[in-house]
Amino acid sequence: MFNLIYYELFKTYAKWRTYIGFIAVAVIIPLVMWGMKVEGGRFIQYQMRTLQNDFFITGNLFNGWIIAQLIMNSLWVHVPFLISLVAGDQLAGEATAGTFRLILIRPVSRTSILNSKYVTTLLYTVSLVCAIAALSVGLGLLIFGSGDLLAIDRDMLAILPEAQLWSRFALAYGLAILAMWVVASLAFLFSSFVENAIGPIIATMAVVIGLLIISNLPVESFESVKPYLFTTYQNVWQQAFKNPIDWGNIGKSSSVLVSYSIGFWLVTLFVFRRKDILS
Amino acid sequence: MSQEIVLRTTNLGKRYKNRWAVEDVNLEIHRGDVFGFLGPNGAGKSTTIRMILSLIKPTTGSVELFGHRLETEREKALAKVAGIVEKPDFYLYLSAFRNMEIAGALTLGRAPGKKRIMDSMALVGLQDRADDRVKTYSHGMKQRLGIAQALLCNPDLIVLDEPTNGLDPQGMKEVRELIAQLSHEHGITVFLSSHLLNEVEQVATRMAIINKGKLVVQGSVEELLLSRAKRIILNVEPQKKALAVLKKLKRVENPTLDSTGIIANVETKDIPDVVVRLVAAKCRVFSVKPQRSLEEYFLSVTEVE
Ligand SMILES: Nc1ncnc2c1ncn2[C@@H]1O[C@H](COP(=O)(O)OP(=O)(O)O)[C@@H](O)[C@H]1O
Ligand SMILES: [Mg+2]
Numbered sequence A: 001m002f003n004l005i006y007y008e009l010f011k012t013y014a015k016w017r018t019y020i021g022f023i024a025v026a027v028i029i030p031l032v033m034w035g036m037k038v039e040g041g042r043f044i045q046y047q048m049r050t051l052q053n054d055f056f057i058t059g060n061l062f063n064g065w066i067i068a069q070l071i072m073n074s075l076w077v078h079v080p081f082l083i084s085l086v087a088g089d090q091l092a093g094e095a096t097a098g099t100f101r102l103i104l105i106r107p108v109s110r111t112s113i114l115n116s117k118y119v120t121t122l123l124y125t126v127s128l129v130c131a132i133a134a135l136s137v138g139l140g141l142l143i144f145g146s147g148d149l150l151a152i153d154r155d156m157l158a159i160l161p162e163a164q165l166w167s168r169f170a171l172a173y174g175l176a177i178l179a180m181w182v183v184a185s186l187a188f189l190f191s192s193f194v195e196n197a198i199g200p201i202i203a204t205m206a207v208v209i210g211l212l213i214i215s216n217l218p219v220e221s222f223e224s225v226k227p228y229l230f231t232t233y234q235n236v237w238q239q240a241f242k243n244p245i246d247w248g249n250i251g252k253s254s255s256v257l258v259s260y261s262i263g264f265w266l267v268t269l270f271v272f273r274r275k276d277i278l279s
Numbered sequence B: 001m002s003q004e005i006v007l008r009t010t011n012l013g014k015r016y017k018n019r020w021a022v023e024d025v026n027l028e029i030h031r032g033d034v035f036g037f038l039g040p041n042g043a044g045k046s047t048t049i050r051m052i053l054s055l056i057k058p059t060t061g062s063v064e065l066f067g068h069r070l071e072t073e074r075e076k077a078l079a080k081v082a083g084i085v086e087k088p089d090f091y092l093y094l095s096a097f098r099n100m101e102i103a104g105a106l107t108l109g110r111a112p113g114k115k116r117i118m119d120s121m122a123l124v125g126l127q128d129r130a131d132d133r134v135k136t137y138s139h140g141m142k143q144r145l146g147i148a149q150a151l152l153c154n155p156d157l158i159v160l161d162e163p164t165n166g167l168d169p170q171g172m173k174e175v176r177e178l179i180a181q182l183s184h185e186h187g188i189t190v191f192l193s194s195h196l197l198n199e200v201e202q203v204a205t206r207m208a209i210i211n212k213g214k215l216v217v218q219g220s221v222e223e224l225l226l227s228r229a230k231r232i233i234l235n236v237e238p239q240k241k242a243l244a245v246l247k248k249l250k251r252v253e254n255p256t257l258d259s260t261g262i263i264a265n266v267e268t269k270d271i272p273d274v275v276v277r278l279v280a281a282k283c284r285v286f287s288v289k290p291q292r293s294l295e296e297y298f299l300s301v302t303e304v305e
Helices: A002-013 A017-052 A064-075 A076-085 A092-097 A108-143 A163-190 A199-214 A230-241 A247-274 B045-052 B074-078 B095-109 B114-124 B139-151 B168-185 B199-204 B221-226 B241-246 B268-280 B293-305
Strands: A148-154 A156-160 B005-016 B017-032 B034-038 B060-065 B081-084 B157-161 B188-195 B205-211 B214-220 B231-237 B253-258 B261-266 B283-289
Touching: A002 B095, A017 A064, A017 A076, A017 A108, A064 A076, A064 A108, A064 A148, A064 A163, A064 A230, A076 A108, A076 A163, A076 A199, A108 A163, A108 A199, A148 A163, A156 A163, A163 A199, A163 A230, A163 A247, A163 B081, A163 B293, A230 A247, B005 B045, B005 B188, B017 B034, B017 B045, B017 B060, B017 B188, B017 B205, B017 B214, B034 B045, B034 B168, B034 B199, B034 B241, B045 B060, B045 B157, B045 B188, B060 B074, B081 B139, B095 B114, B095 B139, B114 B139, B139 B157, B139 B168, B168 B188, B168 B199, B188 B199, B199 B221, B199 B293, B205 B221, B214 B221, B231 B241, B231 B268, B241 B253, B241 B261, B241 B268, B268 B283
Parallel strands: B034 B188, B034 B205, B081 B157, B157 B188
Antiparallel strands: A148 A156, B005 B017, B005 B060, B205 B214, B231 B261, B231 B283, B253 B261
16 A cells, blocks of 8 residues: 555656646745735734724734734635645546556556545645645744734634744644645545546536535525535634634534545545446 | 466456447457457457456456456456556656556556566667656557566566557567567467457467457367368469369369459368369469458458448
8 A cells, every 4th residue: 555655646746737736835925925015014004003002912913923824715715726636637637648547457456546546635735735834834934023813703803822823823724634635535536537637626616616605605595504515614724713712613623524525535436446447 | 178267258248328339258268378359440359358457347247367256356366467458558747667667566566676677678679768758759669668568567468459559560560579479488378459350360379259249259260260261262374274173173162263263162281282283284373362261251340340
């Protein structure tokens, strides 16, 4: 199995499309920060000035942490897109290239091959989220300095002390990985149906955006389906910035996300084991 | 015959929607055979090969390799099998060496050593291009890399789907020679499909013909092609005189004049005598060609397509 994962990782990381995500992150995050430095500061500082009239606030609230938290909003749509680029290609890409005929005639079960590809997809997802984390926190602290985090929770304002922030952000990115794992699993599932990677990418994005809208629209008739959509739980990373942290909510959301991921993986396994390789 | 059966298919069939692409195919390939699987385009050769190599699931029947059921003992069944289905495809963005390494690791369960890979590549003359991306390879080179990849893990059985398809005559000749070499020097059993009768005739020891998904005949090439060669076409001058000579010979049946020459039924073993008689009668024999029932049959099948 180790062997299989090694070669799947090798194949994935030898492909140009795998780096699109990292390049996008490496270009966009510094760009956002530069924009913040030049422009955005004024807006946030204005808000803070009104606050400073009412409260006694010390230190620098327009710091690297708030920027990093702001960048986490890319987890809604942008990062899922980058993940689907790679996850959607895992199986469909082999079909397109005809290389299933090279690897599936070997004395290795399809289950092992599929699992090694799934593990590879997850490792890619983890590596992309970690890259985002490292770059947004690292560069953020470097450019904007450290300080307490001003967290806005509905109408409430909370100041999270600087000392807690490393662990809170670690929790947030950990939960973000769970949220992105579902997206990766979904794209991976779609990838097993077709012979071209474009289909899974579009289908994944359509499902993610469509369900996200349903999950977040305050429409009465959607309320009954919301608990069943994985998108309803994808914002779980925001729980890391609540005060106090609602561990019950995190536990529930995480288990729903993990269940969906495992469910998608099992369906993929079922489909792939029976699939006729006609490419 | 007490020979080991390396590959056996039992009532193998595949249905797409409501059409049978392959129906009730029973094949037996013995160790040491070069088995030709002959059929016109669309006959079901690739579908059968895909079932043998576990790429598609049979609708009916089963495949047994080295005595192991493919369905239930996949690892054991495929351990000593290699193959190329339709055209050989590779990871174009990786070097040929890496492709070989990946293919080999899947069969062996560990990375094949560098020397082993280079030896296989040398066998098909690609050792100098090992580090180039497969993207830069020509069709013929990919075909050779496909064979190198198949040989890498010392298989006992190689399954090749139309290995000479799309090659120029020189390339076809090389592949045929390579197949003969695999069989004679390496003792590998070869199962190859083809739509060319003369190709099967040249390289195979045993053969089967498939048409419209069904097996038509199966047997040794000699038995099927040569011993049935009772009917011959003679190109002789002068024709009238030759015909008269032939009519007097007991071993010649029904000699008749035809647009292609004189046609007669003669046992293969009697052909030299017949020629001697004609020469003695001062006829000039330009050619004696066996007209084989199988060839006639196969051509009639092919022409319908
Ligand atoms: N995926 C498919 N769906 C439907 N019919 C198919 C499919 N693949 C092959 N066929 C049909 O099965 C028959 C056999 O095809 P194939 O095995 O490729 O023939 P060959 O390799 O002998 O040329 C053909 O009639 C072909 O049209
Ligand atoms: Mg074919």
